[in-house]
Amino acid sequence: MAEPTASALLHRACQALTGQSDSPRLDAEILLQAACGIDRTTFACDPEKAISSTQARQLLTLVERRRTGEPIAYILGHKEFWSLDLALSQDTLVPRPETEILVQAVLDATPADSPVDIADLGTGSGAIALALASERPLARIVATDSSRRALAQASNNAMRLNLEVTFELGDWLVPLQGQVFDIIVSNPPYVCEGDPALERGPSLFEPPEALFSGPDGLSAIRQICAGASDCLKPGGMLALEHGHDQRSALDELLLGASLGSIAHFNDYAGQARVSTARRVAHSNH
Ligand SMILES: C[S@@+](CC[C@H](N)C(=O)[O-])C[C@H]1O[C@@H](n2cnc3c(N)ncnc32)[C@H](O)[C@@H]1O
Structure with a gap:
């Protein structure tokens, strides 16, 4: 089976988070970056980039955690405060x-x-x-x-x-x-x-x-x-x-x-x- 593309995964993540998060698109973008290493610029340059099935599964696991209401900061394990990158649990x-x-x-x-x-x-x-x-x-x-x-x-x-x-x-x-x-x-x-x-x-x-x-x-x-x-x-x-x-x-x-x-x-x-x-x-x- 063909590997999923970044844009298909982003769309799926966004749909899964709609109604569960106040900012589904932003959350989906952040999680795409965390799981697949694709930031906004990389995505804009190559939205059809193929994503390995391992990374796709990782993304869907993170999306599921977010769907339950877990804060992004806990999912990522860090948060910026006063321009400092703080590790969090x-x-x-x-x-x-x-x-x-x-x-x-x-x-x-x-x-x-x-x-x-x-x-x-x-x-x-x-x-x-x-x-x-x-x-x-x-x-x-x-x-x-x-x-x-x-x-x-x-x-x-x-x-x-x-x-x-x-x-x-x-x-x-x-x-x-x-x-x-x-x-x-x-x-x-x-x-x-x-x-x-x-x-x-x-x-x-x-x-x-x-x-x-x-x-x-x-x-x-x-x-x-x-x-x-x-x-x-x-x-x-x-x-x-x-x-x-x-x-x-x-x-x-x-x-x-x-x-x-x-x-x-x-x-x-x-x-x-x-x-x-x-x-x-x-x-x-
Ligand atoms: C609202 S959090 C603030 C954490 C951090 N200062 C911040 O602003 O993000 C309150 C903190 O107080 C701590 N705390 C609760 N009871 C305490 C106590 N009796 N003595 C000292 N710290 C306590 C909690 O463990 C928690 O880390």
């Missing part, structure tokens, strides 16, 4: 574009020419810590996570990217007791347990401990706020990503934890998704 959250707003807020508050101390809590794949390390080579960055597997992934990413971050296993700030930081940054889990919005879609494949945080989604944020002042230098900054409806609850938690000068940053839909606050300079910690 189902042990870590797929880094989201909103988190780049958090990285930018921290960079805007971090001088490039001095050795600031930064802690990233719940580092997952290492996305935030590594983005900051790539932009602020003088910073001393430590990152924690309670998941041993996530930390292994993050430290593997740091090695591959040749970026310096220290990783500590444990609960939020617990492994960092006795240290003080200019900046504490975190994208903690902040979804309410049982949120029906996450019963479908890519989140089904992500680790629950990276997503859910108590009945109101604020358990992790509460813990981080409560401990932040003790680990911040006077005037030091806490920067958090959070849900679009958590802004006022978070303001109360920040003020109750001796953190002031609160600022909010909106996502591309105009909703507050990142907040920063500073340790009041004269608080008695």
